[in-house]
Amino acid sequence: MRANPVESPEALDRLAGTTLASEPFFLAARVSGQGSGAANRRLAELGLKVRHYSVLALACSDVHPTQRELSHYLLLDPSQIVALIDELQALGAVQREPDPRDRRSKMVVATAAGRALYRRAKKVVDAASSDSLSALTTEQREDFLALLRLAAFG
Amino acid sequence: MRANPVESPEALDRLAGTTLASEPFFLAARVSGQGSGAANRRLAELGLKVRHYSVLALACSDVHPTQRELSHYLLLDPSQIVALIDELQALGAVQREPDPRDRRSKMVVATAAGRALYRRAKKVVDAASSDSLSALTTEQREDFLALLRLAAFG
DNA sequence: GCATATCGTTGAGATTGTCAATGGTCTTGG
């Protein structure tokens, strides 16, 4: 998630053949870092970061996630979810609603404004992912997504 | 990179079908987070983190990377590379050597002790990656690696 | 009912990320 110093290609060529380049966790970190870096830069104009975007996306879904579920899903500490939701709530994008099944937990749901914001944000995020993956063909992207899903869950 | 709260599966099942689960950057972040989390936990017994491991791996290669190259490759700020190498140097694992081509930059090379440490570290990291990817067949892992490489560079 | 576990929240402390400034070195144009 750096400021993108134009990524000098010489260094990459020299290093891309090392054994480290065969470690999935390292490659995943690079993909993730570049991807969310690009997404963050574009989301800045909406006053969001990928963290907010992720929460907003789930709040817009029909599953009405609990804060604890967001924590597990996004691999973030519950206290960070609190702060994130406070911010999104201050933007009028989401609300906390009581969970009918458990009065300890709160469901996070998007407001109409939140859903509108999400639609705009999704466009810039999709654009960012798209040119993060410009080296892959359409078919490769589908394979990649399927394998990522398998690796991410499962 | 959390403490691994046993990842309650119910939440994942409910949320894995949302549109967010189709965003490559999000999936990559999850894979990366889980993978380096697991690796970090195992590397702790060697007094290392994945950051150190990554630097050490490159220092053990035959490319003799420059600190600036490490910075580009690992997506870390140059100042963080300084700290990382200070620590590895304090462990006697790496050395800074003058770059014959450019006296401004310094090459980072592993010592014999550093290479021995790397071999031990690589075992635990490989074990961690292996069970991070336990949901993939051997063939799928190869495809996944190839696609990751393409996405990470390219 | 009681003991124990979970949920959201708060707060503190450590780690990491980001950025500006500096001295030393390279490179380029004149």
Next chain:
DNA sequence: CCAAGACCATTGACAATCTCAACGATATGC
């Protein structure tokens, strides 16, 4: 050759993020 500008490692300051312990409120199992 020289001067201007760029690049490298380093330092230091600050912001963002992570990690953890504690708390009141609620749930669950005995």
